[in-house]
Structures are given as C-alpha cells and as structure tokens.
Amino acid sequence: xxxxxxxxxxxxxxxxxxxxxxxxxxxxxxxxxxxxxxxxxxxxxxxxxxxxxxxxxxxxxxxxxxxxxxxxxxxxxxxxxxxxxxxxxxxxxxxxxxxxxxxxxxxxxxxxxxxxxxxxxxxxxxxxxxxxxxxxxxxxxxxxxxxxxxxxxxxxxxxxxxxxxxxxxxxxxxxxxxxxxxxxxxxxxxxxxxxxxxxxxxxxxxxxxxxxxxxxxxxxxxxxxxxxxxxxxxxxxxxxxxxxxxxxxxxxxxxxxxxxxxxxxxxxxxxxxxxxxxxxxxxxxxxxxxxxxxxxxxxxxx
Numbered sequence: 185x186x187x188x189x190x191x192x193x194x195x196x197x198x199x200x201x202x203x204x205x206x207x208x209x210x211x212x213x214x215x216x217x218x219x220x221x222x223x224x225x226x227x228x229x230x231x232x233x234x235x236x237x238x239x240x241x242x243x244x245x246x247x248x249x250x251x252x253x254x255x256x257x258x259x260x261x262x263x264x265x266x267x268x269x270x271x272x273x274x275x276x277x278x279x280x281x282x283x284x285x286x287x288x289x290x291x292x293x294x295x296x297x298x299x300x301x302x303x304x305x306x307x308x309x310x311x312x313x314x315x316x317x318x319x320x321x322x323x324x325x326x327x328x329x330x331x332x333x334x335x336x337x338x339x340x341x342x343x344x345x346x347x348x349x350x351x352x353x354x355x356x357x358x359x360x361x362x363x364x365x366x367x368x369x370x371x372x373x374x375x376x377x378x379x380x381x382x383x384x385x386x387x388x389x390x391x392x393x394x395x396x397x398x399x400x401x402x403x404x405x406x407x408x409x410x411x412x413x414x415x416x417x418x419x420x421x422x423x424x425x426x427x428x429x430x431x432x433x434x435x436x437x438x439x440x441x442x443x444x445x446x447x448x449x450x451x452x453x454x455x456x457x458x459x460x461x462x463x464x465x466x467x468x469x470x471x472x473x474x475x476x477x478x479x480x481x482x483x484x485x486x
Contacts, residue, residue, distance in 0.1 A: 210453070210455050210456075210457040212245075212457045212458040213456070213457065213458065213461070214456055214457065214458060214460055214461025214464070215242040215244065215245055215458070215461050216242065216244035216245055216458065217244070217245060217246070217457065217458045218245075218246040218247075218248065218458070219246075219247055219248070219267040219268070219457070219458045219459055219462075220248045220249075220250065220265055220266050220267060221247060221248070221249050221250070221266060221267055221268040221269065221270070221459070221462075222249070222250045222251075222252055222257050222260040222263075222266050222268075222269050222270070223249055223250070223251055223252075223257065223269070223270035223271075224251075224252070224253075224254045224257050224270055224271050224272050224273075224351075224352050225251040225252060225253060225257075225347070225348070225351070225376065225377070226254070226272055226347070226351060226352050226353060226377065226394070226395035226397075226398075227270055227272070227395065227397060227447060228251050228377070229397050229398060229478060230397045230447075230474065230475065230478040230480065231249060231251075231270055232249075233474050233477075233478065234462075234465070234466060234471055234474055235247050235249060235462075237470060237471075237474060238462055238465050238471075241465075241470075242461070245458055245461070245462075247458070247462060250266075253348040253349075253350035253351045253352075254271060254272060254273050254350065254351055254352035254355060255273075255350040255351075255355070256350060257269060257270075257271055257273075258271060258273055258275075261275075261279065261450060261452070266452070267451070267452055267453055267457070267458070267459040268449060268450065268451050268452065268453075268459045268462065268463065269449070269450045269452075270296075270447070270448070270449055271352070271448050271449075271450070272299060272352035272356070272395070272445055272446070272447060272448070273352055273355060273448075274448070275293060275448065275450055280293075283452070287452075287454070289454040291450050291451060291452045291453075292450070292451040292453070292463070293448060293449070293450050293451075294448070294449045294451070294463060294466075294467060294483075295446050295447070295448055295449075295483045296447045296448070296449055296466050296467065296471075296475065296483055297446070297447040297475045297480040297481055297482060297483055298436055298437060298444060298445075298446060298447075298480065298481035298483065299395065299396065299397070299436075299444070299445050299446060299447045299480050299481075300395075300396040300431045300436045300441055300443055300444050300445065300480075301353055301356050301357070301393060301394075301395065301396065301431075301443040301445065302393075302394055302395070302396040302398070302399055302400075302416045302417075302431045302443075303319065303391055303392070303393055303416070303417040303419065303443075304380075304381065304384050304391070304392040304393075304394060304399060304414045304415065304416055304417065305337075305384065305390070305391055305392075305414065305415060305417050306384055306385065306387065306388040306389075306390060306413065306414060307412070307413050307414060307415055308388040309330070309337040309338070309388065310337060310415075311335060311337040312330070312333070312335060312336060312337035312417055313334075313335040313417065313418045313419070313420070313428045314333055314335070314417055314418075314419055314420075315334070315419070315420045315421075315422045316361065316419060316420070316421050316422055316442050316443075317422045318333055318334070319361055319419065320361050320362055320363075320365075322342055322344060322368075322391065323344065323357050323361060323362055323367055323368060323371065324362060324365055324366065324367070324368055325368030325369070325370055327342070328341060328342055328370070329341055329342060330342060330389070335428075340388065340389040341389055342389060342390075342391055343370075343372075343387060343389050343390045343391070344368065344370065344371040344372075344390075344391050344393070345371070345372060345373070345374060345380050345383050345384065345390055345391065345392045345393070346371060346372070346373045346374070346380065346392075346393050347373065347374060347375075347376055347377045347379070347380050347393075347394055347395075348373050348374070348375065348376070349373045351373075352395075352445075353393050353394060353395060354367070354373070354393075356443070356445060357393060360443070360445075361443070377394045377395065377398045378398075380392040380393070380394050381394070381398065381399070381414060384413075384414050385413040385414050391417070392414075396416075396431045396436075396479050396480065397478040397479055397480055399411075399414075399416055399479070400431070400432075400433075400478060400479020400480070416430050416431050417430075418430045419431075419441065419442055419443060420442075421442035425440065425442075427440075429441045429442075431443070431479075432479070433476065433479060433480065433481050436480070436481050437481040446483075447475075447480065447483075449463055449466060451463050467483070467484055468484075472484050472485075
C-alpha cells in the first residue's frame with residue numbers, strides 16, 4: 185500500500201510539473217490584481233487617463249505602465265512579465281504564429297482608436313499650411329525654408345523636430361510620407377513629446393511632429409497654455425483634395441485629414457484576467473469616451 189501511495193504521489197508531482205511548464209495560471213481577475221503593460225509613449229496622455237479612470241472604478245486593480253518609444257515597445261511583446269502592449273505600429277502576423285508555437289494560444293489584437301500624426305508650428309507662423317508633398321520634401325531635405333512653401337507664412341530656415349529617433353511618428357513619416365525614403369540628416373529628435381512642444385514654442389522656425397493626443401484635449405490645462413504659442417498645421421492631400429484640414433476628430437474619421445493611423449492593443453492573456461478587463465474597458469463606452477476627449481476617433485463609436 186505504501187509503495188502504491190509513493191508511486192501515486194510521484195506521478196502527481198510529475199503531472200503538476202508538466203502542466204506548470206505549459207500553463208500559467210492567472211492570479212488576477214478582470215477587476216482586481218496587478219499587471220504590467222507597455223505603451224508607445226506617443227499615447228501617454230490618453231493611456232494615463234484610461235488607467236486613472238479604470239482604477240477609480242476598480243480600486244482593487246493596479247496597472248503598472250511602462251512608456252517606451254515604439255520600436256522598444258514592440259520588443260517588449262516577447263517579455264513574459266508584460267501582459268498588454270499599446271502600439272501605433274502594425275503587428276507582424278509572424279509574431280502571432282511564433283507566439284502560438286511557444287504558448288499554444290493566440291494573443292488578442294484590437295483596434296482602440298483611429299489616430300493621427302500632427303505637425304505643430306509656432307504661432308508666429310500664422311497662416312502656414314502645407315501639402316503632403318511639401319511635408320515629404322521637408323522631411324527629405326529638399327525643402328529647407330518656409331519661403332519655398334505655397335503657404336509658408338514668411339521666410340526662415342525650417343528646423344524639423346521629432347519626439348524620439350525610435351518613435352512611431354518617425355516610423356510613420358518614413359513609411360507613409362517618405363514611402364520608405366530617407367529622413368533628412370537635418371532633422372533631430374528630443375527625448376519626449378513634451379520637449380517637442382516646448383522646442384516649437386520657443387523657436388519660431390521649428391516644425392514638430394507628434395501624436396495628436398498631445399495637443400487635442402481642449403480641457404487639459406497644459407494644452408491650453410501651449411495653445412497660446414503653438415498650433416496644429418492644416419495639411420492637404422494633394423492627390424485627393426484641394427482643401428487643407430487640421431487633425432481634428434471629425435476630419436480624421438472622415439479621412440479628410442491625410443496623416444492617419446490606428447491605435448492597437450495586443451493582449452497576451454489566456455483567460456479572463458486583469459488585462460482582459462482593461463481591454464474591455466478601453467473598448468467600452470467609458471473608455472471610448474476618453475478616446476474621444478483625447479482628440480482621437482473611437483473605434484467603437486459612442
């Protein structure tokens with residue numbers, strides 16, 4: 185009997201160890217627990233607001249967010265301690281295939297919002313409007329002076345400023361505006377979107393490229409303060425329109441504003457944990473209203 189009991193216990197231990205290598209049991213629920221997520225720093229104002237409201241609704245939940253440039257955020261998807269990723273970059277389908285081989289389940293990808301890239305200028309450039317073709321020439325270095333633009337708002341050597349060399353805004357300009365062409369060596373990067381706004385505020389010849397949610401919340405005190413000194417440049421798609429449009433939600437939703445993209449969330453959770461709860465919140469009525477308040481277009485219209 186004791187020999188049989190010992191064999192049974194040994195077999196049970198083997199089964200438990202074997203199962204543990206395949207399955208990671210969730211210790212959190214959709215409304216409680218602690219998880220780590222990574223977000224593209226372009227979305228910091230919006231994600232901060234979403235987390236603040238979510239945690240106020242569910243005080244037993246704690247979401248630790250790490251903000252990274254887009255390219256660094258994408259590499260975090262391979263980190264087992266990261267449950268959810270917020271990114272503006274498209275996710276390669278090869279990632280899902282390799283993830284499935286390792287984990288035997290697929291991550292969930294969701295679109296949370298229609299987003300846009302904004303070009304900002306100093307208010308001393310009042311009257312400045314640009315076409316997509318002109319923006320491409322600025323980014324490639326072919327256009328270097330405001331006087332070369334059709335609606336340049338005067339003369340002056342253009343200084344092109346980005347938030348980070350590894351950011352999703354740089355990737356968008358390279359992929360969608362320059363069509364994979366090279367970015368001018370005269371462009372330079374700051375450390376954050378806040379620094380881009382500050383630089384443009386202090387330099388009348390600067391053009392900044394940032395995520396639209398950094399300038400679109402009309403009730404944010406910092407945005408109101410910056411709006412005294414900077415403004416979003418109206419842009420025209422030369423091929424499809426004769427009108428210039430600012431990056432406002434209505435023009436983004438109707439595809440009249442040309443520099444559009446999507447805000448994506450990838451959830452690495454095989455079950456109903458806190459990551460799932462937060463994703464459902466982002467896609468729900470309250471989360472989507474926060475998206476709209478931030479100047480983006482909700483994926484699920486509210």
